Amino acid sequence: MTGLQIRPLTPEDDIDAQVDLGQRAFGPMSPAQRLNWIHTATLRIRQGTFLGAFVGGRPAGAAAFHDMRQWWHGRGMPSAGVASVKVAPEHRGNGIGRLLMTALLDLIAERGYPVSSLYPATMPLYRSLGWELAGSRYMAAVPARSLRTLTAPDVASGTGAARGAVEVRRAGPADAAEVNEIIARCHETAHDSGPLTWDLEPAAHWLARADMYGYLTGDGFAAYRWQGGNEELFVERVHAATPEAVRALWSVIASHSSIARTVRVRIAPADPLWWLTRERDVSGASRWMWMLRVVDAPAAIAARGFPAGVCLTVPLVITDHARPANSGRWDLTVSEGTGTLMPNDPGFLSSPAPSAAGAAPAAPLALGARGLAALYAGTPVATLRLAGLAAGGAPAADAALDAAFAATPYMVDDF
Template sequence: MTDALRLVDITEDHLEDVLRIRRQSFGTMASGDRDEWWKYAVKFLEDGRYVGVADGDALVAAARFWNFGQWWSGRRIPVAGVAGVVVSPEYRGRGVGSLLMRGVMRRGVEKGFPLSALYPATTVIYRHLGYEFGGSRYKYSFQSADLRRLGGKDVSIRRAGPDDAQRFLEVASRVNESRRSNGVLIWPLDEIEEWLADEDNTAFLADDGFVLYNWAGDEELSVDELIAGSEQTARALWATVGSGSSIARTVHAYLPPGDPIHLMIETEADKKAEEQRWMLRLLDAPAAIAARGFAPSAVVEVDVRIDDPDVPENSGDWHLTVADGVGELAPAEAADSMRFGPRGLAALYAGTSLNVLRGAGLAKGPATNDAALDAAFAGSASYMLDYF
């Protein structure tokens, strides 16, 4: 690195340079995608969510982050979804990516995001910066004829459009809260409106559920999201997706590993299920603990020490309290504490057991409260339905 390297806010004047670096990083963008990419880039930079690194006057790296919500034990928390991380080839391996990501994390803190998440192209850089695996994105494949036989004909469903976007959010929120879901993203309302306006998508809405799907090939459909608050609604929506089984023989679906469909369908999903892992980081540890839901019956009182060199506000001695499904991380005097770095803290937050964290060297200190912490942070497997 040189002394001329500095963090900058991406402006519209930088976007041609960002496109050049992106082309060097990921290949040529399809001709029809440039306008769409530019439209989103302007949204990010206008909101101060696009950060770059410049060497003198030349832009050499850039990254942006989405303004998402994410469910943790049934409570919705703001999360900065980092995407589009690009570094010019001649600057790779020289610390530019780390400088860029520290700038992104600092901007996330400034904008009030307790959490950050991303899909890693490589885990090395992100682990050095305190990210750790938080969950996965799962893709399953079913025979559409099997889905068609699920029934649910007594459930009223209708085709959905852009005016139903708020209703989609309300249904998803109600179901994810009741299920105490972990990891699931909530997209901005305007994005959902665009999905529902896209003629390539098909969407149906019921009183307590919805489905959004599209063609994935000549004989294949892909379900982006299907959520249902009852068995009969789930059956009706899945049967609707499978209704064209004479043409679309296979249905791919992004689902949690514990989705009810796995217990409802007579034949199991294709054994070649796909899993894509994503990473999590706490940007504001006290705010992240206060916003998260916890197991209602769990009770925890434990002193912890956090060492977070890249977000020093998280570092120090803390007292963690959990009771009645609510957590608090309050400053405390130095004590014989459990000790976590940012990676261990992120993995604990995502429900990784203390036994695994200790085995990986990500948790140290007294083990007296391990069982209580496991019970507090436990829940359903954390997952995402979306790639960003």
């Protein structure tokens, strides 16, 4: 497009013009939403992770990413959370969105992020650049009265701490580092895949919100806010590494049952709450899927956790048009909970992978960028084939890959 410029936004750019662009693209913001957005946008502008598109000097689009850590089988790695992707209505259909996202992906790669995630408003653009559906954010609802009495444990936990001995204290912005550390410890202990922790400044800002109520134990953290006056309690998260912390934090939430009728909670698919209510009162209300991109394939495999009992070496052929450094023939090896992706013969198209003496060469599994992202997130190889995201390979390798990447990815954050 003539006169199009894409560049990082600077503190000298008009932030009100960016707010206007966001409202034209996504709808109006409340005063509180506007203040929160400006705070986050100002931080990302300062970090150089907010790109703007300009036509004739006027804002025509924007895209940004957040500095996060994402957990895969209990290991945290840097992750770029893409957000605020928008194009002014009068400029839609001219390719600005694709140019913006291509530039943003290049910036994410330059900054050294192994993976990137996003919540799509529409998927064709993101799929064309290598993002693919990977996991979900789940919302459940439970009548507040059902939390008054949780089911008793069948066995002793062995932690040596009685439920009443767990100290619960309020959490505020000064506790951001401790909150992040506890959340990380919980994800590591649970071998979680998909959830995030934020960098400290946004975490502190979130804890400072007037409508957010956070509570800490030595092994857990919970945060909630009121909705609809005092009719409903919205629980943004409950993280706990011990059964005593789980019960202590839910007891704080349950103490509102004389006022609130319903508790809505962002929840993990295997959250202990499903097993704690006395009746079948916890119901899944919604599921919102998010997308993943493997930005640096060798770095992403090296940073990911894998099940300790899985051992494999599988040849892969990866084709990634947007990130050519990922393309080629690779040997994927997983052993003792870690993985490596090593380049094979650069003439991979005519050179099959070596195999054991006397056996036929192993057939490589062919993946594009989308298939690689979906495999990384635990999608079974058979599903990838049926969806047109994988081809080739061998049945024995399929079973090994499914065991290595097995996961039910989820998030409790939006961004």
